[in-house]
Amino acid sequence: MTIGFTLNHENVKVQTAPDTRLIDLLRERFSLIGAKAGCLAGGCGACSVIFNRRVTKSCLIPAFRVQDSAIITLEGFAKTDAYKDIITGFAAAGVATCGYCDSGKILTMEAILAKKPRPSSRKEILAELRGIRCRCTEPESLAAAVLAIADIRQRRLYGRRA
Numbered sequence: 001m002t003i004g005f006t007l008n009h010e011n012v013k014v015q016t017a018p019d020t021r022l023i024d025l026l027r028e029r030f031s032l033i034g035a036k037a038g039c040l041a042g043g044c045g046a047c048s049v050i051f052n053r054r055v056t057k058s059c060l061i062p063a064f065r066v067q068d069s070a071i072i073t074l075e076g077f078a079k080t081d082a083y084k085d086i087i088t089g090f091a092a093a094g095v096a097t098c099g100y101c102d103s104g105k106i107l108t109m110e111a112i113l114a115k116k117p118r119p120s121s122r123k124e125i126l127a128e129l130r131g132i133r134c135r136c137t138e139p140e141s142l143a144a145a146v147l148a149i150a151d152i153r154q155r156r157l158y159g160r161r162a
């Protein structure tokens with residue numbers, strides 16, 4: 001089948017089998033390798049993309065569901081100020097980045113802050129972080145990073161703290 005969708009804000013078309021995983025389409029047909037093929041079972045978040053404005057595991061999305069959708073990968077998101085906030089927040093909270101977990105970690109941070117720009121409860125943040133796996137960072141440090149990023153973003157947007 002031929003599917004058409006927007007990928008990092010550009011209209012694209014690709015011919016593929018309807019059950020091809022989105023992660024494979026992105027990596028093999030569009031050379032977008034920011035999303036990683038980790039567990040391929042929805043458990044690690046390494047393959048995360050923004051799919052119709054929601055952070056989604058691309059290993060679970062078959063090609064037929066991609067028709068007319070809007071997808072942003074880590075490569076597309078990396079061009080935004082929002083991405084810079086996250087990287088600055090990671091540095092402030094001592095959170096490492098790596099090729100394996102970046103898509104899940106970075107896009108999930110964005111999803112948390114999109115839902116609640118000033119998160120107050122660590123418990124709530126920790127619940128949101130359950131879908132991603134970073135082998136070298138404690139969830140508590142990731143929660144601290146979310147709060148640091150919220151602060152950085154509020155200052156960038158409004159010149160004040162969260």
Ligand code: FES
Nearest residue numbers: 038039040045059
């Ligand atoms: S590769 Fe998709 S969740 Fe692990």
Ligand code: FES
Nearest residue numbers: 098101134135136
């Ligand atoms: S920094 Fe990537 S697995 Fe921990």
